[in-house]
Amino acid sequence: MDALRLDDQVCFAVHAASRALDAVYRRELAALGLTYPQYLVMLVLWERGQVSVKDLGVALRLDSGTLSPLLKRLEAAGVVRRERDPGDERSVLVRLTPEGALLRARAEPLPRRIMEASGMGPDELADLHRTLGRLTRSLTESATRA
């Protein structure tokens, strides 16, 4: 086996799977007016109600260069509000608007639909989840070490 064959590269398999997932989410989220990364932000907000941009970045592993414009679009769409933290004026708190909170109900059926589209059972998905978690951790560590 040739180490440089495209089809043998796990990296391409991950990349392709990620884009295929994105395409399925694009279709499912269109009705909610959200993109996939915007949906990820909403997941965090539906869990916590309010988060600083900093903590959002930690949760999603995104920096402010990505989050700032994304949050601006979510604010323009009327689903979140942004305001400086009175206790620390450097920090910006992001909260759900009532409209944003209402979106949650419409997002509820999504995970099941994606699971069905994946063609995999719960156990297999859980296994994949764990494996990818380990992979991401290893890669991240190796990146910070080097």
Added chain:
Amino acid sequence: MDALRLDDQVCFAVHAASRALDAVYRRELAALGLTYPQYLVMLVLWERGQVSVKDLGVALRLDSGTLSPLLKRLEAAGVVRRERDPGDERSVLVRLTPEGALLRARAEPLPRRIMEASGMGPDELADLHRTLGRLTRSLTESATRA
């Protein structure tokens, strides 16, 4: 378990792994002057020597909107050449330049380095590769059906 919890979403695990891989490749490829998607194109060219834009799109599952500017940058970097297919003037053939062919040797050690950074054994990686392949196929099918 809450279906909408970020940490329970396999989609986020895939997304995060993909970006972590991209980060590692970014570091490794910097010396070659390539980005990760450009490296994927080069993989195909190192295999086949010459490919039409159309076939590249099939191999990488990318459309011309992504490939056209990317190939333009590779051409500007001097590693590929583009010319109309004399047999079918609609088609554009992409070929390696000698400089592009030389890059292959410098890319050779990459897969091993990434494998080490992944912290996973060959069997486990092969397994992940297969699982992701099935996932991508299922998602793609479900997308075209709907």
Added chain:
DNA sequence: ATCAATTGAGTTGTGCACAATCGAGTTGCA
């Protein structure tokens, strides 16, 4: 032989991702 439908690249517009940088606000230490 003609022309309508199809194919293949390219362009435009939108949005994500990251590096590098800036500036305001905060903290800590001399």
Added chain:
DNA sequence: TGCAACTCGATTGTGCACAACTCAATTGAT
């Protein structure tokens, strides 16, 4: 107390990804 170091968010610039569209070349059906 005063100032240097640090933190946080925003901005700029580059590149990837996809949808929608344009246009030229080709194909096929009549």
